[in-house]
Amino acid sequence: MGILESLKTLLFGKRDVSGEKQDEKPGSAKAEKPADVIIEEKASIIKEPKEEKPVADKITVGHVHMSGCTGCLVSFADTYEGLLTILDKYADLVYCLTLADVRHIPEMDVALVEGSVCINDHLSVEEIIETRKNAKIVVALGGCACYGNITRFCRGGQMNQPQHEGFLPIGDLIDVDVYIPGCAPTPQQIRNVCVMAYLLLKGNDEQKALAGAYLTPFMNLAKAGTEACGCDIMTQVINQGLCMGCGSCAAACPVRAISMEYGKPQIERDLCIKCGACYAQCPRSFFSFDVVNQYEGIMDAIDAAMQP
Amino acid sequence: MVLGNYKQVIAARSTDPEILRKAQDGGIVTQLFAYALDEGIIDGAIVAGPSDEPFKPEPMVATTREELLASRGTRYSISPNMALIKEVTRSYGLDKVGLVGTPCQMQALRKGQLYPVGLRDVADKIALAVGIFCMENFPYQGIIQLVEDHGATKLDNVSKLDIGKGKFWIYTERGATVDLPLKVTHKYEQPGCHVCLDYVANLADISTGSVGTPDGWSSVFVRSAKGDDIWAKAIAAGAFETKPMDSVKPGIDLVTKLATDKITKNQKYLESRATEYGVGKALRNPYI
Numbered sequence A: 001m002g003i004l005e006s007l008k009t010l011l012f013g014k015r016d017v018s019g020e021k022q023d024e025k026p027g028s029a030k031a032e033k034p035a036d037v038i039i040e041e042k043a044s045i046i047k048e049p050k051e052e053k054p055v056a057d058k059i060t061v062g063h064v065h066m067s068g069c070t071g072c073l074v075s076f077a078d079t080y081e082g083l084l085t086i087l088d089k090y091a092d093l094v095y096c097l098t099l100a101d102v103r104h105i106p107e108m109d110v111a112l113v114e115g116s117v118c119i120n121d122h123l124s125v126e127e128i129i130e131t132r133k134n135a136k137i138v139v140a141l142g143g144c145a146c147y148g149n150i151t152r153f154c155r156g157g158q159m160n161q162p163q164h165e166g167f168l169p170i171g172d173l174i175d176v177d178v179y180i181p182g183c184a185p186t187p188q189q190i191r192n193v194c195v196m197a198y199l200l201l202k203g204n205d206e207q208k209a210l211a212g213a214y215l216t217p218f219m220n221l222a223k224a225g226t227e228a229c230g231c232d233i234m235t236q237v238i239n240q241g242l243c244m245g246c247g248s249c250a251a252a253c254p255v256r257a258i259s260m261e262y263g264k265p266q267i268e269r270d271l272c273i274k275c276g277a278c279y280a281q282c283p284r285s286f287f288s289f290d291v292v293n294q295y296e297g298i299m300d301a302i303d304a305a306m307q308p
Numbered sequence B: 001m002v003l004g005n006y007k008q009v010i011a012a013r014s015t016d017p018e019i020l021r022k023a024q025d026g027g028i029v030t031q032l033f034a035y036a037l038d039e040g041i042i043d044g045a046i047v048a049g050p051s052d053e054p055f056k057p058e059p060m061v062a063t064t065r066e067e068l069l070a071s072r073g074t075r076y077s078i079s080p081n082m083a084l085i086k087e088v089t090r091s092y093g094l095d096k097v098g099l100v101g102t103p104c105q106m107q108a109l110r111k112g113q114l115y116p117v118g119l120r121d122v123a124d125k126i127a128l129a130v131g132i133f134c135m136e137n138f139p140y141q142g143i144i145q146l147v148e149d150h151g152a153t154k155l156d157n158v159s160k161l162d163i164g165k166g167k168f169w170i171y172t173e174r175g176a177t178v179d180l181p182l183k184v185t186h187k188y189e190q191p192g193c194h195v196c197l198d199y200v201a202n203l204a205d206i207s208t209g210s211v212g213t214p215d216g217w218s219s220v221f222v223r224s225a226k227g228d229d230i231w232a233k234a235i236a237a238g239a240f241e242t243k244p245m246d247s248v249k250p251g252i253d254l255v256t257k258l259a260t261d262k263i264t265k266n267q268k269y270l271e272s273r274a275t276e277y278g279v280g281k282a283l284r285n286p287y288i
């Protein structure tokens, strides 16, 4: 299919196809770095003697904190040493109020936005608009940014901003490119999207194709709308004659709102916090044979990409 | 590729008479997990356990040989084994998880590993996924209908159900056999099965089923690197008796034929959902 091969080429290609060149360039003795492959064409950068790592080809990433709980960022950090690998090889964190002292939203390749937007807080509205203007790819990170999640239940009336009552998922104010649903989104999912976003922006055509294929479902979710609920399992899966009773939705639900009764999901709607995990995880919401049939190779490759 | 990727296909059965006594076919699933448990390859496995209703499977985390033995045999109704896939790594505390499931459950598992939206820390704890062939499944109420109404047999008295040789077989504890033509079973099939494009669990590490081999034996596809490794070790340990697939009847051709039939039929239904349900409207297609 080419997709897997291209990922392998990206990760191991230098060793396979241009081992001889390696010897000519003492500065790039480590061939595993995806960036090395790309760097090859940019001889000027690699010859720069002070440049120990090919940082020039990293993508820039920012974390934008709207009305969220920082749990999405904690999930990002919960890739543990994976986070360091990502920051070391693939991405520069150019903005993140929790972790760095950059005060204003800069330009960036990828904005990871967590939280929804309080439309009664003008600064928040300004910030989400600025984020869209400054970012090539806007990712709604987590249930709140994608779907409102728990902030769907806000209705104001609390000290000391009782008028802060209207909260919207970011997709209701700006165009969003990619969703990562879940409350919290999983570290592994964030990691996978990071690797794929890097390929999408820095890879060759084939690598872009892989990343595109992988990310397509999350782009489609972003196009599909800003509402999620356990009801999606009913309206989009069971009502559509697609449910086969696997139980993935029940496993995915963070609040155990779904139980399986005689092989079908039973949704406790008053427990549901509207995070959208159940529908996104359901194999009958989206399923791409192109990508999933190559699970073995893709998982190995992501593991390899995460090696420090 | 109706049979999916695989490294080898063999006819096999367990060498353990106790496992075989109540296994559906060659006892491949139970033997694989029992061996993997003994060797520490898995800490436990999600299987279809017994429940308080006869032939109604209930997902269960088996961490002992006894629990594995209790899960033997096919229950032709839905066992949502994936429902435990996160819990097994939480309160059960398993690091090396085994899982048995139908092809759709293998798809759910692999999607969950590649796109873990709500399945934190699950992906890399999957040690052995065993898939079972599956033509279709039934809601439990459908099984009651088939056995008690069409078969005029009390479900409490049934010892084994089997679909094979074009019939739905009901075996009772007292030795009676009732068979129903498959035609009567069709309307009880789970509707979600009609969009299913996988017969032999293409995404499992090892998949197995009855079709292709004689009674008491199983057809086994060894698929992934993980599956290959575990299968080789299990063979070396004498867990299975094997025969080359081309030495048994009816053999791989029948497996290929049934797989092709299933996929062709369901592909057609998928297409009809886009054109024949409604005017200017289409039912949703999950495959992108």
Ligand SMILES: Cc1cc2nc3c(=O)[nH]c(=O)nc-3n(C[C@H](O)[C@H](O)[C@H](O)COP(=O)(O)OP(=O)(O)OC[C@H]3O[C@@H](n4cnc5c(N)ncnc54)[C@H](O)[C@@H]3O)c2cc1C
Residues within 6 Å of the ligand: B022, B023, B024, B025, B026, B027, B028, B029, B030, B031, B046, B047, B048, B049, B057, B071, B072, B073, B074, B075, B076, B077, B078, B079, B081, B100, B101, B102, B132, B133, B134, B135, B136, B137, B138, B163, B208, B209, B210, B211, B218
């Ligand atoms: C709904 C269904 C349809 C099937 N259709 C076919 C078919 O068309 N052709 C074919 O060759 N084989 C089919 N099989 C597989 C076959 O019936 C046997 O399950 C398989 O050969 C394994 O036998 P064994 O002796 O190796 O397993 P055993 O050692 O007897 O163990 C059986 C295992 O299957 C699990 N199991 C039982 N019921 C279910 C269930 N409902 N869902 C998930 N897991 C379950 C148990 O947990 C146990 O681990 C089907 C199975 C099911 C559940």
Ligand code: SF4
Residues within 6 Å of the ligand: A228, A229, A230, A231, A252, A253, A254, A255, A256, A257, A258, A267, A271, A272, A273, A274, A275, A276, A277, A278, A279
């Ligand atoms: S049912 Fe659970 S997983 Fe689904 S949206 Fe509600 S809280 Fe989220």
Ligand code: SF4
Residues within 6 Å of the ligand: A233, A237, A238, A242, A243, A244, A245, A246, A247, A248, A249, A250, A264, A265, A281, A282, A283, A284, A285
């Ligand atoms: S995950 Fe989807 S197919 Fe599986 S039980 Fe839930 S709704 Fe049905």
Ligand code: SF4
Residues within 6 Å of the ligand: A244, B102, B103, B104, B105, B134, B135, B136, B137, B190, B192, B193, B194, B196, B197, B198
């Ligand atoms: S036919 Fe397909 S969808 Fe139905 S139970 Fe079997 S594998 Fe699952």
